[in-house]
Structures are given as structure tokens and as C-alpha cells.
Amino acid sequence: MSTTTDPQGGTFRLSMLMNDSRYRSLTLQAIAAILLAISIGYIISNLLANLAEQDLNISFGFLATPAGYDINQTLIEYTSQSSNTRAAFVGIINTLLVAILACITATVLGVIAGVLRLSNNWLVRKLMSFYVEIFRNIPVLIWIIIIFTIVTAVMPSAKSYLGEDPERGMLGGIIAFTNRGVYVPAPFFTNGFGGEEGSIANWLLVIVVLFGSLFATRAMTARANKIQEDTGIRPGTLWTNLAIWLVPVAVVLFILGLSWDFPDPLANRFNLRGGLQIGAPLIALWLALSVYTGAFIAENVRAGIQAVSKGQTEAASALGLRPRRTMSLVILPQALRVIIPPLISQYLNITKNSSLAIAVGYADITATLGGITLNQTGRAIECVLLLMLFYLTISLLISAVMNVYNSSMKLKER
């Protein structure tokens, strides 16, 4: 005997496609698939018709042709004869440069402001909420433009630093703040790879050494932890760690022959020569992204610290921990679990907002590939697609990092 809810076997009626839960989802998906196919087909046919009408085609050949424009701020070698691909790479590196710089300063600023918002000092607390509210509620584009205007309109011209008897001296004799940007001493190697010109290999070597030091110090800390667990006494690691950080780098830099190229006010009558010029657009973008995102990070930090229940602080002091150790051993490890995921998405936001570089003429990927290359070659579809591909890759990478972090930090529950 069958219950009434059992499907009646045998006959299949058309109405069952919609009314029988076994088939309904398939029916709906089939309808969705058909609609999707129709709309994609419609869009593509429109695209082809438009391209045919304007005698255009889709081709990525322009990537190999010379770009034909100059970029003022490049970290890799680039001339106007370089290919469009090279220009895009310059843009990618510039995007990553400003994003990394802004992530670092925004974090520092945000953590300071977030902690100060919880200070017992009324005035400081109010000042910090003022900072947060002001910067969160005004578009980042306005901040970028304002800081760019400060740099270009308020800073003195490079000319005032020039000559035997300049109007103003450089900071410490080596740093000049001008309306074209900041001139700082540039490091270079006298006997590194690649001769006088220098090559990127020198810097890679330095970075590799720094990574070596990082792993060595982590090994030292692990060893100290082990000794502490075995004997109860923690060996001091401060001096050994400091030595591990400084000595190898110092040796490598000495062997490579590090020296500095100072900005020279006497070499030229029109502009400062030598040194490293950090252009005004880069400064504007960097500072604006830092203060803007710093305000958001401050809120995340505050929320994270407040999310740790008061009982934790009380328990820690009941155990006899001093306030500083309570903070570093009890509060922060728990707060970081709350703070870090939104922090990483703020980093993602910085990377995406760095595309506003185009408003102040900083040559990031949006300004090179999506700006000048697009306008000169007229390859709108190809350029915009590549641009989106780049940002998608970055954001997928960052989300992957976030997922790894989240799964490693997940509360281990029984």
C-alpha cells in the first residue's frame, strides 16, 4: 500500500514540470539557461554588428607595438619606444607600489587612531572620532585632489632650492620638498651586478638576505619557546635577533658597495638633479589613500578591541598579569581574530581605489593601459578587459589569502 504523498508512477504529464518538486528545479534552470543564452547571444550579435559597422575587430596585436608615450615615474626601465605591454607592466608595478605603501601607512595610522579612540583622555577620544568621521564621510577622490593641490600649489618650486645661495635649504641638507614631489637621496651600488648602471639583481639579493634573517629570527624564537617550556627560563633573544637582522644585511650592502646619490642643487639651473624623485601624484595618492583607509581601519580596530569581552581583562588581572601583558597576551590575540579579516578587505579596497590615480596623473595600470594606451590605440574593449582581468586576479589572490587565514584562525571547537 502506498501513502498519498508517493508520486503516482507511470504517466508523465506536462504540468508536472512546474508542479512536481522533482522536476521543477530542472525546469527553472532550463528556462534560466535559455534566457542566459539568448541574452548573451543578443549582446554578442550586437557587438559583432557594431564592430562590423565601424570596421573594427578584436585583436591584441597593439600590445606589441611601441607605446609612444613617456611615463614620469617608473621603477623598471621604460622609454617611449617600449611596447604597450611594457607600459602596462610599468603601470602594474606602480599600482602595486602605491598600494603596498598605502597599506603600510594606513595600517599604522588606523591602529593608532583606533586605539586612541578608546583612550581615557576625553580630548584625544573626541579628536580621533572627528578624524574618523571627517575622513569616512568625504569621498576619497576629493582627498586625493586636495592633497595633490597641497603638494603642487603650496610647496615651493624646485628653483628655490637651486644655486650657491638658495632661498631655502633642504631638510638635513639631503631632502627637498618641492611642488613636483620630494627629492630624497637615492641608494645605488658601486660594485654590484650590472656595473655602474646597476641591476635589479642587487636589490633581489638584499631582499633574499632579509628573508633569510626573518626565518632565522623565527627559528630563534621557536628555540626560546622550547627552552622556556623545558626549563621555565626564557633566554633573552633581543640582541641575537637584532644581530641576525642587521649583520648579514650590513655585510651584503658593504660588499655591493652601497652609496647614496644626493639631490644636487648646483648641477642645473632649472631643476634639482640626482637623487630619487617621489612625484607629487604618487605622494598625493599615497597620503590620501592612507588617511582615508586609516579612518576605516581605525573603526575596525576599535570594534575588534571592544569585541573582546570585559571578563577577559578581568580574568587576566585576576591571574596577576600587568596591563601591558594583558594587552599583548590576552586582548590582542583575540582582537586580531576579529580585526584581520576586515583589515584584509580594506587592503583590497586600497588596491581598487588606487585606480583613482588617473585623476592626478599617476601612471598606474588604469592610467597607462586603461588611459593613454586605450586612447591612442582605440582598442577600448581589449584594454578594459585586460584591466579588469588584472584587478580580478589581484582581488582573487587577496581573497585566497583571506580564506587561508580564516581557516587557520578558526576557533577549534570540539
Added chain:
Amino acid sequence: MSDTHAHSVAFVRTETLPQAAAPSNAAGPTKWMRDNLFATPANGLLTIAAIYLIYLVLASTLPWMLNGVWNAGSLAECREILQGTSGACFAVLTERWPQLMFGFKYPASEYWRPTLAFVLMFVALAPVLFFDLPRKLLIVTALFPFVAFWLIWGGTVWTPIFALLGVIVGYLVYDRFVAQSFAAGFFGGIAAAIVVWTISGYIVPALAPEQPWLEAVPSRDMGGYMLNMMLGITCVSLSIPLGIILALGRQSSMPLIKWICVIFIEFIRGVPLITLLFVASVMLAYFFPPDQTVDLFLRVVIMITMFSAAYIAEVIRGGLAALPKGQYEAADSLGLDYAQAMRLIILPQALKISIPGIVNIAVGLFKDTTLVSVISMFDIIGMIRGPILASQDWNGLYWELFLFACLVFFVVCYGISQYSQWLERRLATDHR
């Protein structure tokens, strides 16, 4: 027994003493200052540093602002009035006020139209924002898009009337069929509306008078803060329903629907808004039929709506995920179908949880409307950087204009976030 003691001593006070005032250093402003400003030496130093900072900022800006000139025709005239003293030249705001608000091409005789639409906007928003107001006001809200469209763009009055007619017919059809099934009502309503709109596409040009009551203004003539407002309001209100659909789609058990939504949301969230605006300005035109030109404003609205819908979908998904599973099961056990369960049980609760997130997205979106200046639309930033700073009269003037831009955005964004906090308190029905 208690009397014995009283009799054995000479004097016992029977009433309580009135409370004495606290010592002067443990009460009042002194105590407050000691607790809140100078608790520790380090704290005191911090206070002094903060006061010094505030002094520096005020000392440099206050005289400049108070000494501001509000009436002058150009920067040179302004400087003449100031005679070398420090002072702001706010005259640029008064002289260029229409440009800052409406852009430089909107016909000056028609400024009352966007202004009226702006005032009506408050009436239309009021019943949505404050539940205590009479529900009848929602009629104004429903009519507002059509009235505002007619006021701002002008042209024949039949366009908004037939658009409204389509919506009404759609609603009537929905109302007729919703009792049978939500899907029938929903899609039937949409189909009916589309039919009415298609038919009216032929009727309206025939009915359109030579000389409409309101002169037609093309979208490319819109600019200034009005443009930011228009983009912000339109895109937020369009993206909330789209965001709900995307969020529900992402939760769906049907793999195809789910993956369409996931890919759409992740793609949009992975790219900056600027690239989507590039799509609107250089690419989207290729996707429309060759003989059809879709104006830039509409293309930008499409892209910004898609952008914010993806973010709102994620916020609502968070709200849906925060609901206990019991709510879904309870809806099932009552025998509600999917549409009823969502409409009556799930969405009201999920949306309530998502309100702060949605408001954050709305504030972010409103700030992001300034990005259209990059694709050469003249919103308030575009106006400042373009026609105003480039003009001979006001070249070289920055702070007054940027200060003004900061102010108009701050007022709106701060107001919205304060409203959302108030609403959160209002809706907090649990943990009373």
C-alpha cells in the same frame, strides 16, 4: 530597649544630616578634567599636544574663514577687497552657485525644476525613513520617480504618464494572479507592464505636443551636485531590489542560478568602479543594437547599479546567513511556499539585520558618484576641476571650492549614518 541608649547619653541626632557637597577638587570641572584630561602624566602631555594641534588648526583657518569675502566677481576683485589680509574668497560659491548645483549647461530659467524635485524628494523619502508618518504619504513616494523624471528632464508629460500606467497595469495583473502563485503574479505583472510600455512607445510620439509645458533638457546638460544626487538616489533605489534577487539567487539550491549569481557578484566586487565606468563610457555602447544610442547617464546608471547591487547582495546574504535555521524550517512546516516564506518570514528579518550594511553601501555609493568626473561627466568635482578652476576669473582658487565639496558630501553622508544608527535602535526589538 532602644530607648535606654537614648536616655543614657546627653544628645543623639535623630534625623540624617543633609548631604554635604563634595570637596572642590573631587567634583565639578576640576574632577572631570583630572579624570578625563590629566589622569596620568603621559595623558596630560597628550592633552597638551592635542590642544596645541587644535590651536594650530584654528589659528590658521578661523581668521581666514571669518574674514571671507562673499561678494566679488573674480579672484582679482576679491584680493582687492581683502587688501593683502588673509581671507577666504567665498564669492566664488555665490557667483558660481548655479554651476556647482546644476552644471553649466542646464538652462537657467529652469532651475526651479530640479529644486522642486529636490524638495519633493524629502516628502517622498519621509514615509520610507520614518514609520510613524501616515502611510498615505507612500503614494507620494510611488509617484515621485515619475514626477521627478518629468521635472528634471522635461519634455512631453505623456512619457512619465505612460510609464506610470505600465507600472499600474503591472501591479493590477500581479494583484489578480498573486493568489494563485507568486511567480505567476510577478512575471505576469512584468509582462503586462512591458506590453503597456511597448505600446506607449508608439503612442507617445504621436501625442507629444510641439511645445511641451516643460522644455526638454538632455541628460548631457545635467551636472553639478544635482548629478551626484540623481546618480546616488537612482542607483541606490534600483540596486536594493536587484541586490535582494542576487542574494536569494546565491543561496539557491539550483546550481545554475547559484553560479550565475556567484560569478556576477564576485566579478563586480573584484574590479574597481572606475573600470566599470570605463565600460559605461567606451564599451557598453557596443552591446546595444547598432541603430540605438543610449545616453551616457543611463549607461552610467546601469553600471553603478550593477556595482552596488553586488555589494548589497553580499550584505543581504550576511543577513540571510545570520537567521537561525529554525526560521526556514518553521516557514516550511507552516506549508508556505518559497515566495511566501521569503516575503513573510525570511526577508523581513534578514533585511532588518542588513540595514547597517546597506546604509554603509549607500553612503559609499553616494561618495563614489564623484568618480564620474573621471569619465568627463561634470558632477560637482568635475565642475570644480573643469569649468570653474579653468575660468579666468577664478583660476588659482582651491580651498573654498574643495571645502564646499567636502561640506556637501559630509552633511549627507554623516546624516545618513546617523539615521541608520537611530533606525538600528528603533528596530532593536530583541534583548530589551
